[in-house]
Amino acid sequence: MQIAANTKISALIKENPAAIEAIASINRHFEKLRNPLLRKVLASRVTIADAARIGGCDVERFYDKLRPLGFAVSEETTNKGMKVTPPIPATTEMPAFLAQLPEERLLQLDVRADIASGSDPFRKIMDAVDGIDENNALQIINTFEPTPLIAILQKKGYDYFTDTKSADLIYTYFWLGNAAEATAGESIKPAGNNFEEALAGFAGKVKRVDVRHLEMPQPMITILGELENLPADEALYVVHKRVPQFLLPQLQERGCKVAINEVGPNEVYLLISRALERDA
Numbered sequence: 001m002q003i004a005a006n007t008k009i010s011a012l013i014k015e016n017p018a019a020i021e022a023i024a025s026i027n028r029h030f031e032k033l034r035n036p037l038l039r040k041v042l043a044s045r046v047t048i049a050d051a052a053r054i055g056g057c058d059v060e061r062f063y064d065k066l067r068p069l070g071f072a073v074s075e076e077t078t079n080k081g082m083k084v085t086p087p088i089p090a091t092t093e094m095p096a097f098l099a100q101l102p103e104e105r106l107l108q109l110d111v112r113a114d115i116a117s118g119s120d121p122f123r124k125i126m127d128a129v130d131g132i133d134e135n136n137a138l139q140i141i142n143t144f145e146p147t148p149l150i151a152i153l154q155k156k157g158y159d160y161f162t163d164t165k166s167a168d169l170i171y172t173y174f175w176l177g178n179a180a181e182a183t184a185g186e187s188i189k190p191a192g193n194n195f196e197e198a199l200a201g202f203a204g205k206v207k208r209v210d211v212r213h214l215e216m217p218q219p220m221i222t223i224l225g226e227l228e229n230l231p232a233d234e235a236l237y238v239v240h241k242r243v244p245q246f247l248l249p250q251l252q253e254r255g256c257k258v259a260i261n262e263v264g265p266n267e268v269y270l271l272i273s274r275a276l277e278r279d280a
Contacts, residue, residue, distance in 0.1 A: 005049035137175035195261035
């Protein structure tokens with residue numbers, strides 16, 4: 001069988017079951033393949049390149065172990081631009097977005113028990129990914145770096161960071177790709193953030209809109225649409241589930257003032273006014 005960096009581990013095992021022991025002998029990361037349940041979960045998704053990254057070794061180590069079993073490395077395939085993912089760096093600096101993220105905004109999912117029992121945590125992970133928005137991040141706790149998952153979520157626009165705590169404890173973080181820029185935007189502080197005082201200043205001239213029931217990005221679209229038609233001497237009272245970090249830079253560009261009142265979980269009030277026209 002001709003093999004290359006993108007050859008699935010399951011294909012190797014199907015071709016020659018002796019590949020299980022050959023790969024398991026490379027290092028302790030691959031001893032999981034001896035477990036039929038774990039093999040079912042992992043082997044079909046992991047390529048030789050993925051496995052090399054997980055194990056922190058070179059693909060050549062795999063080729064050296066597999067050649068005696070009759071596998072032949074396809075030079076033609078590898079020379080066509082097959083990208084071999086580099087080993088996990090020993091340490092990397094945590095992105096600023098994660099470093100600044102409040103603990104309560106970090107969603108946590110520990111899949112070690114699923115992996116150990118042979119259950120496939122993929123559906124559980126994807127359900128958790130649905131909970132990621134511009135203000136939070138997902139932390140997956142696992143015994144190895146979920147390389148195939150990283151590739152899937154990168155294509156969907158998620159950034160990631162891997163923190164190797166020990167040989168069998170990996171934290172992998174996912175967040176929306178532009179969230180870091182949004183965090184940088186937090187330097188745009190809401191102006192005049194005395195909410196009650198600001199509200200009193202627009203007595204009788206406030207339009208109210210509730211966007212809590214809307215799916216992203218409809219809240220932002222709705223708010224900006226309302227502002228387009230808002231008279232200069234009036235204010236827009238927004239009921240939101242969270243402080244809309246992506247919206248704040250947009251409001252600043254439009255010369256708006258924002259007062260914010262975080263009432264509790266899933267309830268935030270914003271009072272938005274056209275500051276430049278009003279102050280002129």
